[in-house]
Amino acid sequence: MAQNQGGDAAGSSGGGGGFFKSIASGFSSFKNQVHGLLGYEGLEVINPEGGTEDAEVEAQRGRWKQEERDSYWRSMQKYVGADITSMVTLPVLIFEPMTMLQKMAELMEYSHLLELADECEDPYMRLVYTASWFISVYYALQRTWKPFNPILGETYEMVNHCGITLIAEQVSHHPPISAAHAENEHFVYDITSKVKTKFLGNSLDVYPLGRTRLKLKKDGVILDLVPPPTKVNNLIFGRTWIDSPGEMILTNLTTGDKVVLYFQPCGWFGAGRYEVDGYVYNSDEEPKILMTGKWNESMSYQPCDLEGEPLPNTQLKEVWRVAEAPADDKFQYTHFAHKVNSFTTAPKKLFPSDSRLRPDRYALEMGDLSKAGSEKSILEEKQRAEKRIRESKSQEFVPKWFDQTDQIASTPWGELEIYEYNGKYTKHRAAADSSGTVEEVDITKTEFNPWQFGNVAETS
Template sequence: MASNANGGFFSAISNRISSIRSWSSATVSSMLGGVEGLEVINPEGGQEDAESEALKGRFKQEDRESYWKMMHKYIGSDVTSMVTLPVLIFEPMTMLQRMAELMEYAHLLDLADQCEDPYLRMVYASCWAISVYYAYERPWKPFNPILGETYEMVNHSGITFLAEQVSHHPPMSSGHAENEHFTYDITSKLKTKFLGNSVDVYPVGRTRVVLKKSGVVLDLVPPPTKVHNLIFGRTWIDSPGDYVVTNLTTGDKVILYFQPCGWFGSGRYEVDGYVYNKDEEPKLLLTGKWNSFMSYQPCDSEGEPLAGSELKEVWRVADVPKNDKFQYTHFAHKINSFDTAPNGLLPSDSRLRPDRYALEKGEMSKAGSEKSRMEDKQRAEKKVRESRSEKFTPKWFTLTEDVSTTPWGDLEIYEFNGKYAEHRAKVEAESSGDRVDQTGITFNPWQYDDSSVQAAAE
C-alpha cells in the first residue's frame, strides 16, 4: 500500500498492514522429475506432504520431464507469444472473452453513477474492479486471440461490449463497453516473465471508466499476477500487491492491498485498503476477500473504524455451478453462449473459433490441430503483409498518439473509433428482428483471402 514519508495518518496504515507483508512459501526439498527446489504450496490450507502435492499437476508423470526440458530455456523470458503451449492447459475461452467477464457485476458501476456521496462512489467502483478476480482464479489458460479477432456481447444489463485483438507482436487487445450509466475503455498489453514452475504476469494496460451522470473519470491499475506450479504441483493463481483506483476528476483515490498467500494458504484472498480524499486523508476503509465479498466502514483520520459505525457489505460473489469442468461461473457460460451474441455476429468472433469449440466439446486432438492450423495461417498472413510492406489496421479501434506510462512499461493507446455503432445500426436495419442461428458462421478474422496466403507460402 502506498505510504507518505511525512508520517501522520499513514503511520496507522503502515502498522495495520506491516504484519501482512511478512510472508513466505513452502518449497520442495526433494527432487521432482529431475528438478530440484520448485515452489509447491497447498493454497487451500491442507498440510499434505509437499512431494505428494507436487505430483498433482496437469501433466502425466511421463510428460513432466520432457515438457520441463522444452520450457526451462525460457526462464527469465517474456513468453506471452513466443511459446506454443499444449492445448491441454487451455480453457474453451479467449483472452477477449475474459476481458468481458469484468462486466458480470457491472451493476456496481450503475450504483456508482447514481451515488451522490463521492467516497461511497469510489467504494462501488473499486468493488466492481475486484469482483472479476474470483473468475480470474481459474488456472486454465485462455486462448491467445488471432490478430483481428473480436468478441461481442449484448443482452446483459443493457451493456454493449466489443473487444478486438489489435496487435500480435506484442499481443495487445482493446475493449469498449457502455450502457446508460458508464463507458469502459481498455488497452491491454500483457507482459510475462517465466520463472520455471511459475510465471509472473504484468498488466501493462490503461483502463478508464467514465460515470455518465457526474462525468467522473476513473483510472484503474491492478497488481501483477503470479501463476504457480505450471508443471509440477497443483496450479494456482495469486495477485499480491496494490490495486489503485484513481478519480482523475477529483483526485480521490482507493488503494487496496492484496495480501500474498503465505504458508499453507494463510492470508490468501484477503484485501484491505482505504478510500482517500484528494488530500490523502482516509475516509472509508474497505476489507474483504477477493474471491467472496467486500465491505466498507467509515474511519477516522488514523484509519480506525468510527465508533458506533459498522461494516456494510457491498459485493458478494454469486453462486457458481457445482463440479464444473473448467470451474466456470454461470456468467462465464453465458459469455461462451450465443445468448449474449447480437444478430449479425461478426465472423471474427471468439465463439466461432474451431479450436475453442472443439475443446468445449472435449475433442482434444481436434482442438490441438485447429489451434496449430490457425497459428500457421496467422504466420502466413504476416509474411504476406511484410512482402507487400503493409501494416495491419484494426477495424473498430484506432491507434492514437497517446502513450501511457505504467509501472511495467509504456503503452500505446487505442481508442474506440465509433465505426461499430454504424455497423450495428446497419445490421439491425437490415434484419427482421428475429433471432437467427449463428452457430454455422465460419470463423474469419483474416486480412487476406486464402489464395493470397497460399501464393506467399509457395
Template sequence: MSSEDQKQNGGFFASIASGFANFGFAVQKSVTGLIGYEGLEVINPDGGTDDAEAEALKGRWKDEERDSYWKIMQKYIGADITSVLTLPVFICEPMTNLQKMAEIMEYSHLLNLANECEDPYLRMVYASSWAISVYSAYQRTWKPFNPILGETYEMVNHGVTFIAEQVSHHPPMGAGHAENEHFVYDVTSKLKTKFLGNSVDIYPIGRTRVTLKKDGVVLDLVPPPTKANNLIFGRTWIDSSGEMIMTNLTTGDKVLLCFQPCGWFGAGRYEVDGYVYNAAEEPKLLMTGKWNESISYQPCDMEGEPLPGTELKEVWRVSDMPENDKFQYSYFAHKINSFETAPTNLLASDSRLRPDRCALQKGDLSKAGAEKSSLEEKQRAEKRNREQEGHQFTPRWFDPTSEVTTTPWGDLEVYEYNGKYSKHRAAANGLESVDEVGLRSKEFNPWQYSNLVTERGAM
C-alpha cells in the same frame, strides 16, 4: 479496539499493520527426488505436509507430457513468455483472452450504482468493488486461448454493449470498449510475464478508464500483478498480491487497496484491505473483504479507525456458481461462450466461432489441438501476404493514438475506440436475424488477406 471488534472487522487492522513489509509465504517444497527437476518448488497454499514428490505429480500433466514440456520450458526461465510458446490445449479453457476481458462486465451494475451515487466517496467504493470483482474469475487455473490478430468478441445483451479486438500480435495487445446509459469503459491491455520455472508472474500493463456519465467524472485503474503457481508440478493455483489504485482524475479522490499475499497455511489468501481517500489524502472510508467472496466498507476517522456507531456494510458478493463445473465457470462465463446469447449477425471474427475453442468445449482435445495449429499457420500466412503487399495491419474498431501511458511494469501504446462498431451493430440489428444453428455454422474469419497459404513449417 477490542479483539472482538478486530474479529468482527475481518482482521482488517491486523492486515493493514502487517502491510507488505511482512510478506508471508505458502509452504514451499523443492522437488529434488525427480531426476532433472532439482530445485523446482511446489507451493501448497493450504500448507499441507504431503510428500513433495507426491504433491508435484497431482497436477493435470501426464508424466510424458510434463517431461517433454519441461525440456522446452527450462530455457525460458527468467524470460517473458507471453508470445514465444505454443502451449498444449489440455491446459486451456474454451475461451479466449478477449472473452476473458469481457468478464469484468459481470458485475457492471456496481458502475451503474457509482454513476447514480451522490456521495463521492461511496461512489469510489462501488467503482473499486467492481474492479475487484473480476478477480473472482481470475482464480481459474485454465489458460484462455491467445487471440488471432483481428479477432473480436462482442456482447450486447447483458445490460451493456461490449466490443474487444486483438489489435497487435507482437506484442499481444487487446483493446476493449463497453457502454450503457450509466458509464463508458475503455481499456488497452498488454500482458508482460516472467517465467520462474514452476510459476509465472503476470504484470497487467494496461490503461483502464471509466467515465461516469451523470457527472462526467473519469476514473483511472491500476491493478495489482498476478502469479500462477505450480504450472508444471502440482495443482495450479492463482494468487494476486500488491496494490490496486483507482483514481478519480476529475476530483483527485482515490482508493488504495492492498491485495494480501498467500501466507503460511493459506493465511491472508484472497484478502483485500484499504481506504478511500479524498484529494487531501485523508481517509474517509475503509474497505475490507476477500476478492473471491465479498467486499464491505465502513466510515472511518482521520487515523483510519472505524467511526463509533457505524458498522461494516457489504457492497458486493460473488454470485452463486454452478456445481462441479470442469472449468470453474460462473453462470456469466457460460453466457459469454453461448451462441444462445450471441448477438444477431455475429461478426465472423468473433471468438465464439473459433474451431479450436468449439472443439475444446465439446471435449475433443485432438481436434482442438489440430484446429489451434491450423489457425496459427493461417495467422503466419496472413502476415506474409500483408508484408508482400507492403501493408500494415489495421484494426477495425480501434485506432492507434500517439498517447503512451506509463505503468509500474512498462509503457503502453494506447488505442481508442473509433465508434464504428456502434454504427455496425445498429445496422446489423436491423437485418434478418440468424438462428443459433446458423451462427454455429458461420466460419471464423478475422483475416484481412484471405489468400492464405498454410504449409507446415512456413514462416
C-alpha cells in the same frame, strides 16, 4: 506457504508464492524431498493450502501426466526468465474454451455496481462501488486454465446484458495488444491491454500493462485503474493456483480522490489468501472509508476517522458478494462465464471474426482435445501466412474498431501503446439492429474469419 523476501528473480515481482528460502530445518527437508522427486534443481511445488506433510503427493497433483511434465519441462527450461506471452506454443491440455477477449468481457458480470456508482451522490461511496466492481472479476481470474490468445483481427461482441454493448478486438500481434469498449446508459469503459510475463520454471509472473478508463455518465467523472500483478504457481508440478499480491489503485482523475487496496499474498498455511484491505482517500490523502473482504467472496465497507479507525455507531456493510457458481464445473466457470461463451449474448449479424466461432475453442468446449490442438495449429499457421502476405505488400495491419494513437502510457511494468475506440462499431451496430434480418449463427457451419486478406490458405 513460503514467501520469498529476498532479491532474487523469483521475488522481483513483489511476492506471491516465492521459493522456499530461509526457513526452518523441517521445511528445508520438505524442499529437498521436492527436488529429489523432480530431479530439477530450483523448481518449487507450493501447496495453496500451506500443507507440508507430503511433498511427493502434492507434486504429483495437477492435470499433467508424469511423461507430459517431463517433456514440457525439457521444452520450457530454455525460456526461464523470459517473456513467453506469444513466443511459445502451448498444449491445449492447459487451455479453457475461451479467448482473452472473452475474458475481458467477464468484468461486466456485476455491472449493477456501476449503476449504483453513477447514481450515487457521495463521491467516496462512488469509489466503493467502482472499486468493488473491479475486484469482482478476480473470482473469474483465479481459474487455472489458460484462455486462447486472440488471432490478429479477432473480435468479441456482447449485447443482451444490462443494456451493455461491448466490442473487443485484437489490435496487435507482436506485441500482443487487445482493446475493448463497453457502454450503457450509466458508464463508458475503455481499456488497452498488453500482458507481459516472466517465466520462472514452475511459476509465471504476469504483469498487467494496460490503461483503463471508466467514465460515469451522470457527473462525467473519469476513473483510472492500476491493478496488481499476478503469479501463477505450480505450472508443471503440483496443483496450479493463482495469487495476485500487491496494490490496486483506483484514482478519480476528475477530483483526485482514490482507493488504495492491498491484495494480501498467500502466506504460510494459506494465511491471508484472497484477503483485500484498504481505504478510500480524499484528494488530501485522508482516509474516509475503509474497505475489507476477500476477492473470491465479498467486499464490505465502513466509514472511518483520519486514523483509519471505524467511526462510532457505524457498522461494516457488505457491498458485493460473488454469485453462486455451478457445482463441479469442469473449467470452474460461473453462470456468467457460460453466458459469455454462448450465443445468447451475441448480437444480430455477428462478425465471422468473433471468438465464439473459433474452431479450436469450440472443439475444446466439446471435449475433443485432439481436434482442438490441430485446429489451433492451423489458425496459428494461417496467422503466420497472412503476416507474410502483409509484409510482401508492405502493409500494416489496421484495426477496424480502434485507432492507434500517438500516446504512450507509462505503467509500473513498462510502456504501453494506446488504442482508442473510434465509434464506428456504434454506427455499425445501430444499423444492424435496425434491419429486419435476423441471421441465426450455426457454429458448425459458420467459418471463423478474422483475416485481413480473406481466409488465407494453410501454407508452410
